Amino acid sequence: MHGSNPEPAHEPRSPQLPGIYGFREFVEAGGLISYGINLVANWDRIVALVDKILKGEQVANIPVEFPTKIELLINLKTAKALGLHIDDLNLLRCTKVTR
Numbered sequence: 001m002h003g004s005n006p007e008p009a010h011e012p013r014s015p016q017l018p019g020i021y022g023f024r025e026f027v028e029a030g031g032l033i034s035y036g037i038n039l040v041a042n043w044d045r046i047v048a049l050v051d052k053i054l055k056g057e058q059v060a061n062i063p064v065e066f067p068t069k070i071e072l073l074i075n076l077k078t079a080k081a082l083g084l085h086i087d088d089l090n091l092l093r094c095t096k097v098t099r
Contacts, residue, residue, distance in 0.1 A: 018082055027073040027098060032082065037067040071095040 021027065022036035045065060052062060075098040079086050091097055 018078075018084065024071060024073050024096070027075045027078075027096075030075065030078055032075055032078045032084075034071070034073045036070065038069050038071055041069055042067055073098065 018032040019026070021031050021034040023039060024034050024036075025039075027034045049062060049065075053059060072094050073096045074086055074091065074094050076086065077099060
């Protein structure tokens with residue numbers, strides 16, 4: 001897998017090798033699990049910071065921000081294809097479950 005293109009999630013290297021990704025787009029493309037930041041929410045923050053800079057705020061005066069929302073997504077269809085059982089406790093922890 002190269003870069004952030006979710007396309008390789010459709011064709012795992014080995015049919016029995018599960019993949020865990022950092023972005024939800026990979027799970028939506030057929031990957032097993034993603035655990036990471038919400039890119040859409042982060043783009044909204046970036047837009048707000050760029051707006052401050054364009055309005056004259058000094059970059060040195062803008063505090064560093066870190067993502068505050070971490071998502072866990074599981075693709076049950078992929079788990080079933082790999083012969084994996086995901087227990088209920090892990091499903092409850094998910095932000096989104098793809099069936």
